[in-house]
Structure formats: C-alpha cells, structure tokens
Amino acid sequence: MDGVNVLTQDVVIPGDSYRYQFGVPDAGTYWYHSHYLSYDQVSRGLFGTFIVEEQNAPAVDHDIVVQFFDVLLDQSGQYDEGFNPAHFATEGRIGNTVTALVSNGTSKNVRQGDRLRLRLINPSIDRVYRVGLDGLAGKIVALDGMPLAQPQTLEPILLAPGQRCDVIGDATGPIRFDDSFGERTLSLGEIAVSGSREPAKAPITALPANRMPAPKDPGQTAELVLQGGAGSASHNGTGTWALNDVSGLPRRPFLSAAQGTTARISIRNETGFPHVMHLHGHHFWELDAAGEAGPYRDSTYLDTGETRDILVVLDNPGSWMLHCHMLSHQADGMATWIRVG
Ligand SMILES: [Cu+2]
Incomplete structure (x- = not known):
C-alpha cells in the first residue's frame, strides 16, 4: 500500500478507484500525495495531511497544521503551464508565490499564552525552507513524524521537500513564519492572536515514544x-x-x-x-x-x-x-x- 506505480501498483486511471488499506503503527505528522508525475500533480495541489494521533497526546489548546507551499504563477495569476527544461537540471521548479497554509481544524481563536502544537510540513515540490517562528516560546518535539527523545531548542528549522517538524510552544504574540533559506528573508504568513491568558506552567516534555527497532551491527x-x-x-x-x-x-x-x-x-x-x-x-x-x-x-x-x-x-x-x-x-x-x- 505504498502507491508507487511500476513498483507496487498500477496507476489509478481517470474514473477508476483503488482502496488503500494499511495499519498505522507510528503516531505522528505525515502526509500523502500523488506519486505519479508527482512534480506536476503535487505542484497542482494533489496532496494532503495525514495525522496519526498519540494514545496519550500532550495537552495543548490548539493543534494546527502549517504547510509551506510554493507555486509558479503566470502574469495573469494562474498556474503557469509553461515547461522549462532548465528547471529539471537545477534547483527544480521553484514557485514565485509562497505561503504558509494554516489549518486550524476546529480550534477557536488563539490567545496570547495559549499552548500550541504546530505540525509543519513542506509539501512543495522542490523548494527548501529555513523556517523561522516569531511569537512562540517552545521546543521542537518531532522530526518527520518521529518524536525526539529530548525536545530541542526552537531555532530556524531547515525543512526540505517532504520533511515535517512538530513544535510545541506558548504564544507570546502573533505567530509569524518566515523563510531565510535564500538570499532574502521571505515572510510566509502568520497566525493571529486575540486576547490573552496566563501561559501554561507545565514544562514541554518529549512526545510519547513510538515503537522503534533496535539496530544491530550493519549486516x-x-x-x-x-x-x-x-x-x-x-x-x-x-x-x-x-x-x-x-x-x-x-x-x-x-x-x-x-x-x-x-x-x-x-x-x-x-x-x-x-x-x-x-x-x-x-x-x-x-x-x-x-x-x-x-x-x-x-x-x-x-x-x-x-x-x-x-x-x-x-x-x-x-x-x-x-x-x-x-x-x-x-x-x-x-x-x-x-x-x-
Ligand atoms: Cu534532488
């Protein structure tokens, strides 16, 4: 149930359907996307978030998905249908429009002092981000879905295509995302705050560990x-x-x-x-x-x-x-x- 045509299944042709059935042993932040002509289909938006919840999830006021996505638009603001072979030989098809897609789920307004879990995902086809977060005092608690044994200091996070990062922290103001990977720092968007509360006093601790295999000497x-x-x-x-x-x-x-x-x-x-x-x-x-x-x-x-x-x-x-x-x-x-x- 891996979705790779040629290797594990055929493509799903227009009008056809395919039922994916699989277990989810590992809690964490995942995503899914087309694996067929993926540079084209993912760039047009054929992807989504896949969250496997912990049995004992940490207490937070908001659990928010933030996807950093870029797209190449033409002069009329439409998806650029042009094909430039140079994109394939260099850093890829880098969009000229980039944004943080914030999905609050059922959360209400975020107040200053609220504790948030942010699930950062890079579904962009080729763009690498170095994500800075302003307005959040917190820790990095997971990478690519897997909990870190020790939460790490929150500093700008390198997020290459496909990578994920979970952050837990308390809002100290509007939460602003920027990208400093390139020569210029780009503003990516923000989560507004309104009102305030006393921040939670509980320390930010490691997420519950997933089952992990024990490595042996390399065979x-x-x-x-x-x-x-x-x-x-x-x-x-x-x-x-x-x-x-x-x-x-x-x-x-x-x-x-x-x-x-x-x-x-x-x-x-x-x-x-x-x-x-x-x-x-x-x-x-x-x-x-x-x-x-x-x-x-x-x-x-x-x-x-x-x-x-x-x-x-x-x-x-x-x-x-x-x-x-x-x-x-x-x-x-x-x-x-x-x-x-
Ligand atoms: Cu590459």
Missing part, C-alpha cells in the same frame, strides 16, 4: 552517489540526474536484504545542488561524522558536496523507493529502490 553496507545536474561531471545514466550511474528505477534493486537486516548506507552528493533523499517504508538514523546516531527520520537533506551515512533496520518487507524528494529531480532520474525480504 550490509552500501554507497549511494548522487550525480548529475547543471555543471557537474558526466555520469552513465540516461537522465539529467543519476544514482550510482543509473537514472530512474533500475531493473534490480540498489540493495536487497533479508527482513530485519541493519544496513548502513553512505550517501554522497557529488552534484552542484542540494538534495533530500527519502526512503519509503522505513525511518532511519542520520549518523554524524563520528558514526553517532542523530535524529530518526525518513528524509535526509544533503547540501552540495555533503556526505551522510544513514543506519536503517530493514524490518518492513517489500519493494521500497529511495529517491530525491525534490520531485523535479526524481522525475529526471534521481530514484532507485530497495527490496526487503
């Missing part, structure tokens, strides 16, 4: 080299981008392992652009230079020239895509797959 190691794009060395793939000299899904999986294997994958970005590598069906630990496990995520951001090792317990049987979640890069070759079991 398998692999290297994944990100190649291609404007200005980079040539590779043997047929597309603009390639992974280990192959563009698009290879006939054989990049990695094949028995269920339960712990794998260590070293990802090396040899391109002139940042990427965000996303693995389906699993979360993984980002390892630091000393090999120590960092956050447990499902998408890892690599700047130009950066290398990152990830450690993953392959406990979910099936065929799983591993791809750049900058969807213009995925469309033009930056995708592979693994097989478990």
Whole structure:
C-alpha cells in the first residue's frame, strides 16, 4: 500500500478507484500525495495531511497544521503551464508565490499564552525552507513524524521537500513564519492572536515514544552517489540526474536484504545542488561524522558536496523507493529502490 506505480501498483486511471488499506503503527505528522508525475500533480495541489494521533497526546489548546507551499504563477495569476527544461537540471521548479497554509481544524481563536502544537510540513515540490517562528516560546518535539527523545531548542528549522517538524510552544504574540533559506528573508504568513491568558506552567516534555527497532551491527553496507545536474561531471545514466550511474528505477534493486537486516548506507552528493533523499517504508538514523546516531527520520537533506551515512533496520518487507524528494529531480532520474525480504 505504498502507491508507487511500476513498483507496487498500477496507476489509478481517470474514473477508476483503488482502496488503500494499511495499519498505522507510528503516531505522528505525515502526509500523502500523488506519486505519479508527482512534480506536476503535487505542484497542482494533489496532496494532503495525514495525522496519526498519540494514545496519550500532550495537552495543548490548539493543534494546527502549517504547510509551506510554493507555486509558479503566470502574469495573469494562474498556474503557469509553461515547461522549462532548465528547471529539471537545477534547483527544480521553484514557485514565485509562497505561503504558509494554516489549518486550524476546529480550534477557536488563539490567545496570547495559549499552548500550541504546530505540525509543519513542506509539501512543495522542490523548494527548501529555513523556517523561522516569531511569537512562540517552545521546543521542537518531532522530526518527520518521529518524536525526539529530548525536545530541542526552537531555532530556524531547515525543512526540505517532504520533511515535517512538530513544535510545541506558548504564544507570546502573533505567530509569524518566515523563510531565510535564500538570499532574502521571505515572510510566509502568520497566525493571529486575540486576547490573552496566563501561559501554561507545565514544562514541554518529549512526545510519547513510538515503537522503534533496535539496530544491530550493519549486516550490509552500501554507497549511494548522487550525480548529475547543471555543471557537474558526466555520469552513465540516461537522465539529467543519476544514482550510482543509473537514472530512474533500475531493473534490480540498489540493495536487497533479508527482513530485519541493519544496513548502513553512505550517501554522497557529488552534484552542484542540494538534495533530500527519502526512503519509503522505513525511518532511519542520520549518523554524524563520528558514526553517532542523530535524529530518526525518513528524509535526509544533503547540501552540495555533503556526505551522510544513514543506519536503517530493514524490518518492513517489500519493494521500497529511495529517491530525491525534490520531485523535479526524481522525475529526471534521481530514484532507485530497495527490496526487503
Ligand atoms: Cu534532488
């Protein structure tokens, strides 16, 4: 029930339907989107939020989803139907209009002093944000749906396409979102406040832990080299981008392992652009230079020239895509797959 055409199901053709049925073992902030021509369909809005609630959710006054989304509009303010091949070879199809889509659900007005849980999601096809939050005193409590063992200090959050971040905090004024990833700081929107109350006194603590596998010594190691794009060395793939000299899904999986294997994958970005590598069906630990496990995520951001090792317990049987979640890069070759079991 992974929704990847070619690999796990056929496309759902117009007028047809398909019933997805699956368990949801992990509480957290997720999202869903079309995985077919996704750079096009997601850019037109074919995505949504998917929340799995904790059995014992932390007490907050408001649980609010904030999606950072950009879109390319033409001069008349309509979706730009133009096709520019340069978008696929560079940082992608970056919109000229960018906004924070705030979904309050059934919440009433936010007062100064209210405690909020913000579920930040980047469903943009290619744009990376560095999200600053003004007007909230709080902590980062989850990344890519998974609770952090220790909540982290709230500072600007790098949010690459597909990534999520949960924040819990108390409103100290209107909550303003801005993006400082590019050269200029962009204002993204705000949550207004009216009225006030005494802030909650309870400390902000870690979310209830999800069930997590225990990694063993890696039974398998692999290297994944990100190649291609404007200005980079040539590779043997047929597309603009390639992974280990192959563009698009290879006939054989990049990695094949028995269920339960712990794998260590070293990802090396040899391109002139940042990427965000996303693995389906699993979360993984980002390892630091000393090999120590960092956050447990499902998408890892690599700047130009950066290398990152990830450690993953392959406990979910099936065929799983591993791809750049900058969807213009995925469309033009930056995708592979693994097989478990
Ligand atoms: Cu990419």
